[in-house]
Amino acid sequence: MIQVENLHKAFGEVRAVDGVSFAARDGEITGLLGPNGAGKTTTLRMLYTLMRPDSGRVLVDGIDSGIDPLAVRKRLGVLPDARGLYKHLTARENIDYFARLQGVPAGVAAHRRDTLIKVLEMGDFVDRRAEGFSQGQRVKTAIARALIHDPKNVILDEPTNGLDVMATRRMRQFMRDLRAEGRCVLFSSHIMQEVAQLCDRIVVIAKGRVVADEPPEALRTQTGESNLEEAFVKIIGSGEGLAA
Amino acid sequence: MNSSLVVFLKEFRENLRDRRTVLNALITGPLIGPLIFVMLINVMISRQLSQAEGPLRLPVIGATNAPNLIAELRQQGLDPQPPVADPIAAVRNRDVAAVLRIPPAFGESWHTGEPAQVEIYYDSSRRETQQVVNRLKEMVQRYSRLTGAMRLVARGLSSTLASPVLVDERDQSTPQSRAGALFSILPYFFVLTVFIGGMYLAIDLTAGERERQSLEPLFVNPVAPWRILLGKVAAICVFSACSLLICIVAFTVAGRFIPTEKLGMALGLGPVFAVEVLVLMLPLVLLIAALETLVAAFSKSFREAQTYLSLLMLIPILPSIMLSLFPVKTASWMYAVPLLSQQVAITELLLGGSVTAAQIGTCLVCGFAVAALMLAVTARVYGSERLAISV
Numbered sequence: 001m002i003q004v005e006n007l008h009k010a011f012g013e014v015r016a017v018d019g020v021s022f023a024a025r026d027g028e029i030t031g032l033l034g035p036n037g038a039g040k041t042t043t044l045r046m047l048y049t050l051m052r053p054d055s056g057r058v059l060v061d062g063i064d065s066g067i068d069p070l071a072v073r074k075r076l077g078v079l080p081d082a083r084g085l086y087k088h089l090t091a092r093e094n095i096d097y098f099a100r101l102q103g104v105p106a107g108v109a110a111h112r113r114d115t116l117i118k119v120l121e122m123g124d125f126v127d128r129r130a131e132g133f134s135q136g137q138r139v140k141t142a143i144a145r146a147l148i149h150d151p152k153n154v155i156l157d158e159p160t161n162g163l164d165v166m167a168t169r170r171m172r173q174f175m176r177d178l179r180a181e182g183r184c185v186l187f188s189s190h191i192m193q194e195v196a197q198l199c200d201r202i203v204v205i206a207k208g209r210v211v212a213d214e215p216p217e218a219l220r221t222q223t224g225e226s227n228l229e230e231a232f233v234k235i236i237g238s239g240e241g242l243a244a
Numbered sequence: 245m246n247s248s249l250v251v252f253l254k255e256f257r258e259n260l261r262d263r264r265t266v267l268n269a270l271i272t273g274p275l276i277g278p279l280i281f282v283m284l285i286n287v288m289i290s291r292q293l294s295q296a297e298g299p300l301r302l303p304v305i306g307a308t309n310a311p312n313l314i315a316e317l318r319q320q321g322l323d324p325q326p327p328v329a330d331p332i333a334a335v336r337n338r339d340v341a342a343v344l345r346i347p348p349a350f351g352e353s354w355h356t357g358e359p360a361q362v363e364i365y366y367d368s369s370r371r372e373t374q375q376v377v378n379r380l381k382e383m384v385q386r387y388s389r390l391t392g393a394m395r396l397v398a399r400g401l402s403s404t405l406a407s408p409v410l411v412d413e414r415d416q417s418t419p420q421s422r423a424g425a426l427f428s429i430l431p432y433f434f435v436l437t438v439f440i441g442g443m444y445l446a447i448d449l450t451a452g453e454r455e456r457q458s459l460e461p462l463f464v465n466p467v468a469p470w471r472i473l474l475g476k477v478a479a480i481c482v483f484s485a486c487s488l489l490i491c492i493v494a495f496t497v498a499g500r501f502i503p504t505e506k507l508g509m510a511l512g513l514g515p516v517f518a519v520e521v522l523v524l525m526l527p528l529v530l531l532i533a534a535l536e537t538l539v540a541a542f543s544k545s546f547r548e549a550q551t552y553l554s555l556l557m558l559i560p561i562l563p564s565i566m567l568s569l570f571p572v573k574t575a576s577w578m579y580a581v582p583l584l585s586q587q588v589a590i591t592e593l594l595l596g597g598s599v600t601a602a603q604i605g606t607c608l609v610c611g612f613a614v615a616a617l618m619l620a621v622t623a624r625v626y627g628s629e630r631l632a633i634s635v
Contacts (some may be wrong), residue, residue: 015415049464049632050460050632070466070468073464073465074466080460080464082457082459082461084459084460087255088262089257089258097250101250101465101467102465102466103466183606
């Protein structure tokens with residue numbers, strides 16, 4: 001469970017996040033949708049405690065990230081916007097490094113790693129060095145290392161970015177699996193189809209503010225548009241920066 | 245496992261697989277210094293020796309005007325070369341160090357008892373020719389004194405009449421101290437090695453990791469930034485300490501090829517010297533690793549960090565240059581200043597002087613204190629939220 005209360009963040013004159021509040025519940029997929037530059041990544045960075053909000057607070061399973069950031073990080077599995085791997089290490093070594101940093105006991109980590117390797121279909125490249133990995137292989141490795149400590153809450157920043165059609169389909173299925181396991185899944189996207197297909201709840205951000213926070217059907221009813229794409233354009237005020 | 249240790253082990257293992265890092269830390273960094281140094285010293289020593297003791301090969305114009313003078317100068321080590329057409333041009337063009345000219349009027353003045361003139365053409369702004377010119381002057385003056393004394397004796401006077409005051413020079417320099425200036429550059433090579441040995445790694449572990457977008461995922465782990473920093477700095481220290489160790493060993497081996505015996509001196513380049521240098525340099529290993537990481541953390545990219553660090557690399561040479569240009573008496577406060585203390589202590593050890601335990605202690609305590617301060621500043625920068633953000 002992730003609760004966000006009235007977050008503000010400014011970079012100089014630019015108010016990147018200007019009063020964002022929403023909640024992402026366990027057993028649900030919550031989508032953070034907005035055009036490029038709307039403040040999605042900045043919001044997520046404050047959620048996973050990489051940035052400190054100017055005001056407002058974030059609660060993860062009831063823990064205030066401003067008070068105990070390390071405890072919050074333990075409960076989060078994060079695929080950030082930046083997903084670089086260590087190219088001189090194999091995929092397996094990349095995953096193990098994060099397991100140790102998370103403080104997962106070696107036996108537990110090995111079991112969890114093997115499960116993730118199977119689920120993410122990483123078997124054919126797991127013992128190769130990350131240098132020269134395809135985009136899909138990189139994302140899979142980045143996700144495996146982010147989830148190695150079996151976090152209850154999962155934050156994915158544009159998880160399908162740069163993936164081909166097949167990899168994108170598998171990624172979406174993987175997110176549904178995470179939901180089925182009862183986790184709280186929060187992901188950002190600027191792709192409307194994806195959000196419409198996957199989400200139990202959609203939080204639309206534009207210009208640093210939440211402009212809608214509804215289940216997909218409610219969005220359609222609210223705007224009076226049967227087509228979700230039209231609904232988004234109506235909410236945001238323009239179609240700029242969105243992809244179908 | 246302690247998370248700093250986790251970071252350290254991973255950085256150590258990963259970078260052992262990186263050929264560029266290994267090459268830099270274990271070969272280029274530590275071996276270039278000793279190589280250049282030994283070559284330089286060899287050239288300088290053999291040149292100085294040949295100028296001081298070898299035959300003096302200089303063109304002489306009008307040698308036939310004073311055959312006795314030339315014969316005497318030959319005795320003293322002059323090897324007269326064929327005359328040059330234009331002595332001024334020859335000296336200015338650096339073809340020769342000096343030219344001796346004996347005017348045609350020499351013989352006539354000599355026989356009439358007038359002062360006979362010889363001319364020495366040289367360029368005093370060419371410092372390297374100073375020794376040659378002085379030797380030549382001294383040779384001529386010696387001949388002049390001898391002849392003068394003989395003339396007095398021939399007239400029944402004592403030769404001491406013409407020299408009422410006698411200067412007795414008592415030079416207190418030792419071969420060691422005369423060579424001091426040559427070797428005061430040596431500590432810089434040790435500092436440079438530590439700098440180069442850790443530089444590539446320090447840039448890579450902060451600026452490089454940010455550029456490759458792996459710093460943000462790393463910082464999402466539940467580990468305090470300063471713990472990550474400690475692991476990384478430890479990895480840098482290990483690599484630069486290896487560089488230093490190889491460099492010191494290379495110097496002790498290369499030291500055997502320096503013809504110090506020709507200078508009549510013994511360099512203290514033994515195992516004891518090696519251990520002492522290693523201990524003295526330890527604070528700098530930490531200080532430089534922290535400094536390099538700090539610069540890398542401030543830089544926006546790998547290239548930027550490289551540019552800054554290349555400039556920063558020139559700073560440690562300052563004490564070396566200062567001390568060789570303005571040799572000052574070693575004062576005890578110098579042992580409290582990092583860089584300067586290593587410079588002073590290592591030079592002292594090399595030239596057979598003694599460094600007390602208290603001085604080594606001061607050097608270590610102050611060095612580590614400054615290093616800890618640098619580390620604390622770097623940790624602050626590591627804790628700032630801008631550090632991990634890639635774009």
